[in-house]
Amino acid sequence: MKWYTAGSALLLSLQAAAWDYSTYSSMGFQPPKLEVNKTGTTDPGYIFLGPRGGVQTAGSAALIYDDAGNLVYEGPEEVTANFKVQKLDGEDVITFWAGDMMDVGYGYGSVHILDNTYKEIYTVTLTGAFVTPDNSQKDSYCDLHESEITPSGTIICTAYNVTQHDLTSINGTSSSYMLDSQFHEIDIKTNQVLYSWSALDHEDQIPLTTSHQGLGKDVGTQQSDPYDAYHINAIAPTNHGYMISLRHMWSGYYLAQNGSVMWTVDGEDGGDFKQINNPRFSWQHDIRVYNETDSGLIVNLFNNANTPTDQESETTGLSMAIDLTKKTVTGLRSLTDPNDPIHSVSQGSYQLLDEVDSHVFMGYGSISKVKEFDGDGNVVFSAQFGDDNAVASYRGFRCQWAATPFWNPSVVVSKTDSNITVYMSWNGATEYDNWVVYSASDNTTSSTNTKIGSADRAGFETSVTVSIPTEEYIQVVAQQGDNVLGTSEFVTF
Known part of the structure; x- marks a missing residue:
């Protein structure tokens, strides 16, 4: 067994960011520019990110981009994670975590659920007798x-609780401080906790001695510096319970409904299974289950294979088949970009986009890149949104999404001696394809508006330059074809 005193799973050695950030006249956003390299046919959908880190704070938000690198949506400035589209009551919603991220690699916050107008329809919170480092x-x-x-229609959330525990088995003290890795299944509409699981409640099946996270000098001696033996980072619902990922154990655990461990797949030695075709992994994230039957299932995960202090091998996207009858785990796919070897020390995601064409979208966590692979393992899309090891996004997704915001389009007018330039945007809108610009003599009616310009949608912000109109008020309309979808307020120039 290897023991490491690796840094936390989310810490970054932040460098001064030299990355370019976009600015707009109609909105005060400054998202990082998404540098795109599209080399093949991609699956449909937008890019969902939650960047943070570096010296640029204005771009720390839930962000949606299109495949050309244009911004589509920017949420409030805050630290976010796990930003994606999910189904609730048969409808598409976007969900993301926002809150305070701790230095030791986890956080305290809430999960926000928004409908396709960006109205927050539910806010998921977790309360109770939790102990924090301070x-x-x-x-x-x-x-x-x-x-x-x-x-x-429930939601599964992870949680970390500071606990005093006997760590003498790993050369700690009988009253050391450690993090208990937990998850809770919560009713979205009532915030009632329906099910809870604690790793420490199952120490007999998940011994602390099997952790690859070394107990560093003085770690655990104070409540402010608890030892993280497990580091839970993913839970997938299954036919008979849950599949969880404990990063510091290099293992996935299949749990029964009563919380007991039914079986373990270990990245080092296979756990309860014989390894075939090199399904090895370490320091993993984002474990997911597919095609589950009583005799087997497919498990996909993001294989970091690195920590801030240890480099095992190149980071991969790993798919493996578990045969419960033959007790084997077989490597199916190991996705890497031969032209861009990546060593992601923390975070990351593996998203199977379509089980038919087998496209996979990967977010590289501590490395500010995302990639899409086709069914043959070829890279068909790559994008970067910050300097290496300076900007991170906990996960990255490609999601299909259609939205018409509840807010109006934004408009700003700039005037010169002979012209005005009208800058237009509609944050989060996906369905409009053109703009029409009107002038008016007052700001109380649109019936007497005069059309003075038009333009096809041009990325996040579109501009039109026209001669100075005789009427002093300007209004813009976002359309899909000739169908009006949104109308701005009146502005003067």
């Missing part, structure tokens, strides 16, 4: 790592 109380103890909506 004894502070939080409005919600949901951790950033997981916020998975289940088919039954």
Whole structure:
């Protein structure tokens, strides 16, 4: 067994960011520019990111981009994670965690659920007798790592609780401080906790001695510096319970409904299974289950294979078949870009986009890149949104999404001696394709508006330059063809 005193799973050695950020006249956003290299046919959908880090704070938000690198949506400035589209009551919603991220690699916050007008329809919180490193109380103890909506309309959230525990088995003390890795299944509409699981409740099946995270000098001696033996970072609902990922154990655990471990797949030695075709992994994230039957299942995960202090091998996207009858785990796919070897020390995601064409979208966590692979393992899309090891996004997704915001389009007018330039945008809108610009003599009616310009949509912000009109008010309309979808307020120039 290897023991490491690796840094936390989310820490970054932040460097001064030299990356370019976009600016707009109609909105005060400054998102990082998405540098795109599209080399093949991609699956449909937008790019969902939650960048943070570096010296640029204005772009720390939930962000949606299109495949050309244009911004589509920017949420409020805040630290976000796990930003994606999910299904709730048969409808598409977007979900993301927002809150305070701790230095030791987890967080305290809430999960926000928005409809296709960006109205927040539910806010998921977790309360209870949780202990924090500094004894502070939080409005919600949901951790950033997981916020998975289940088919039954509940949501699964991770949580970390500081606990005093006997660590003499790993050369600690009988009253050391450590993090208990937990998850909670919560009713979205009532915030009632329906199910809870604690790793420490199952120490007999998940011994602390099997952790690859070394107990560093003085770690665990104070409440402010608890030992993280497990580091839970993913939970997937299954036919008989849950599949969880414990990064510091290099293992996935299949749990029964009563919380006991039914079986373990270990990245080092296979756990309960014989390894075939090199399904090895370490320091993993984002474990997911597909095609589950009583005799087997497919498990996909993001294989970091690195920590801030240890480099095992190149980071990969790993798919493996588990045969419960033959007790084997077989490597199916190991996705890497031969032209861009990546060593992601923390975070990351593996998203199977379509089980038919087998496209996979990967977010590289601590490395500010995302890539899409086709069914043959070829890279068909790559994008970067910051300097290496300076900007991170906990996960990255490609999601199909259609939205018409509840807010109006934005418009700003700039005047010169002979012309005005009208800058137009509609944050988050996906369905409009053209703009029409009108002038008016007052700001109380649109019936007497005069059309003075028009333009096809041009990325996030579109501009039109026209001669100075005789009427002093300007209004813009976002359309799909000739169908009006949104109308701005009147502005003067």
